[in-house]
Amino acid sequence: MTTERPRIRVLLADDEELIRTALAALLDLEEDLAVVAQAADGDDAVAAALAHRPDVAVIDLAMPRRDGFAVAAELSRALPGCAVVILTGQAHPAHLARALGAGARGYLPKGAPGGALADVIRRVQAGGRYVDPALAADALTIPPCPLTPRELETLRLSEDGSSVASIARRAHLSSGTVRNYLALAVQKLGVDNRAEAVRVAREHGWL
Template identity: 55%
Template sequence: MTRPIRLLLADDQALVRGALAALLDLEPDLEVVAQVGRGDEVVDAARAHAADVALLDVEMPGLDGIQAAAALSASLPACRSLIVTTFGRPGYLRRAMEAGASGFVVKDTPSSQLADAVRRVAAGLRVVDPALAAESLASGVSPLTPRETEVLTVAAGGGSITDIARTLYLSEGTVRNHLSSAIGKTGARNRSEAAAIAAEKGWL
């Protein structure tokens, strides 16, 4: 008999992890071997438990799911990653694939489809939620430069121009220029609206 596909679940909500584990363990060819609540625990747990596929939530402490997928891809390429998230944002999908994730599905995917996605990822295929893939193509690549993204991410947390400049070791004039450019590119009226639009699209 072929050995089951060994799964690692990474989600900061214990209830969600438990529910996913219960559903996936019902499949005879899948076995949940480890669960973690932080993104920075993913690589060590995957290595310790010889996981074949890591199911990663996007929003976790330590590292987010996309950063964890990148870390897995770099440190343990034999373990494939499947992003399973509530946040079906097109920008997240693009960033996840660029980070080395093998798949991206939303949490309300039926359990039979999720199990099938796990099997396909384990077999070396790519799996993407079709509605999200279409939306990602329609919305295109983030128009923000890496520096604009950085400035807008810090701006999203509140704080003055001076605070942002101090945090990023930039001059206040440079911060104003980057914010002005980001506001223009997102079609927003101010920086908080620009940050909200960029976050909604998954660009931050």
């Protein structure tokens, strides 16, 4: 008598409902996969993962409230048994290093072939890793980010045009320290102001 192998439990998180439900339907066709939870933003993705404890979490990179990097980092800390796969429409090579650094075990673009995601889920659940080959090759040619983590964080908080005082409160820094970090970012990127610094950092995938 043969015993049926347990299905790999999958969480899907994507703020685009059409994409999320289509992926769920596609994965549910696989005999060894089961979508046990879905989420439309980063905070809900973390909550759903903690509630359902999936084997694999497939996380969109750009989501409201908490992006894929933050979700991957939180799940790596709070639920190390859950392997994270980043599925993104923003396939920038610089994002690859950030995703892997945050704890993701898989990274592939949304334009990948239909069966690729199921194969990646199986691979990471078994302890392996997967990175889209084209992105991995491109990542070798991008320039390293000249900004420190603090400078990047301060620049990221300035993206919405927030005042120095507002950034200082959110980053738990003094206003003078925030001004220094922003000035250093502008200087290192060779631009005239922080808006231009944000643009350059965005273009290179550092933010």
